[in-house]
Amino acid sequence: MPPVDNRPSPFNSESQSLSDNGPIECLIICTKAHHTELAIKDISHRLTKDSTICLVHNGMGVLDSINQNVFPDPNNRPHYIQAVFSHGLGRNDSFKISHLGVGTTILSPVGAPNIPPTSPEADHTWAPSTKYLLRLLTLTPPLVAVADTPAGLLQYQLEKLAVNCVINPLTALSDCTNGEILYSFSFTRVMRLLLFEISAVICALPELQGIPGIEDRFSPERLRRLVVNIASNTAKNHSSMQQDINQRRLTEIEYFNGWIVRRGEELGIKCALNYMIKHLVAAKAATHRSREAGAIPLDLDNVISTNEPPI
Structure with missing residues (x-):
């Protein structure tokens, strides 16, 4: 499960009427x-x-x-x-x-x-x-x-998840619009590799076993076409994750690629690229925050003290 955020809630319940306590x-x-x-x-x-x-x-x-x-x-x-x-x-x-x-x-x-x-x-x-x-x-x-039906909705959720697992992190890491990921060979290679892992996890989900056509619907090629279609239709847009990163807000990466990684682990499927993407997004967000906070480095082994001459 994603880690629980213990920070104060952004929802101000005190602003409501004191009488708003009914069911x-x-x-x-x-x-x-x-x-x-x-x-x-x-x-x-x-x-x-x-x-x-x-x-x-x-x-x-x-x-x-x-x-x-x-x-x-x-x-x-x-x-x-x-x-x-x-x-x-x-x-x-x-x-x-x-x-x-x-x-x-x-x-x-x-x-x-x-x-x-x-x-x-x-x-x-x-x-x-x-x-x-x-x-x-x-x-x-x-x-x-x-x-x-629940099974029908789950398939729509997973299609949207696959699209979000590609467009959101790639645009956030590269600080580009949705459409710009379609005009680079390097982007398309990363896209295909991400979708191979995502497809493998989705097709192995126990919740979908026995449903006809799952392997075709969630094949890497069909998922790629979905991503390309959405990226083309929203070419000038900036993804929500890119905006979250730039505005120093929490991202939903744990619920996108992070979920794929966790389910993959449960199913015995290694999702190395999704794991890397998840941590790259988290690292970029942390870098923005540390710049503003003047944070102290976590790894001090190779940090030279200002009071000692370099060796």
Whole structure:
């Protein structure tokens, strides 16, 4: 699991009315992956086993972290809906978002049987709050939202993960736009090698075994075409990870390439390049922070004291 961030929460719950202590039936969380757990923890006392939380974030592994650190008792956990969101958004200010491009929203309850959400069986399977929130979101035209099975949603999540594992770190490390990674032979070689590892891990996931067409859908070549398509369509954009690095914010690398590395270890698949990319991004972020803080080097073995002449 990614390390828990113990820093103060960026969400100011004190700004809410003191009377806002009643139970929350439906909650939608649209934050960075590493902020999701903190956002939920602040109001966990208002969430019950009858509540439903809709998680809208990039990356993988967030739900496991929430269950482990916020709701460790399975009998008292809320219900979850996960979403894959492809609309274009821009943050203007706190609580002010611009809708920059129309996409789609794919939703699925977590832990439900792999039955279509619109089937009659779903009415007897999901909590009332889950059914209400699914219906509300799918009937909101601007969201272009559809419901899918958990297995179907997982495949969309993994496709988006593969794209993010390439575009985000490469643009962050090189400080370039999304489209610029398509015009360098060196970039394309790194892209292919990353995707070979990512494809191997995804195709070996136990959650996907028995689903027809997985090896074709997640082949390195098809994933490469997805990356090229997204990079071309967003050629002038700066990735979120590049912006996070430049603005000295935490990145989501642990939930992108870091997740691939961890799952690869569980499956006996070595992901050396993803491991290197993960640490290069972390190192670049740390370098920016240390420059501003005037940090002391961690390795002092070869640092010459200013009080002694060089040997």
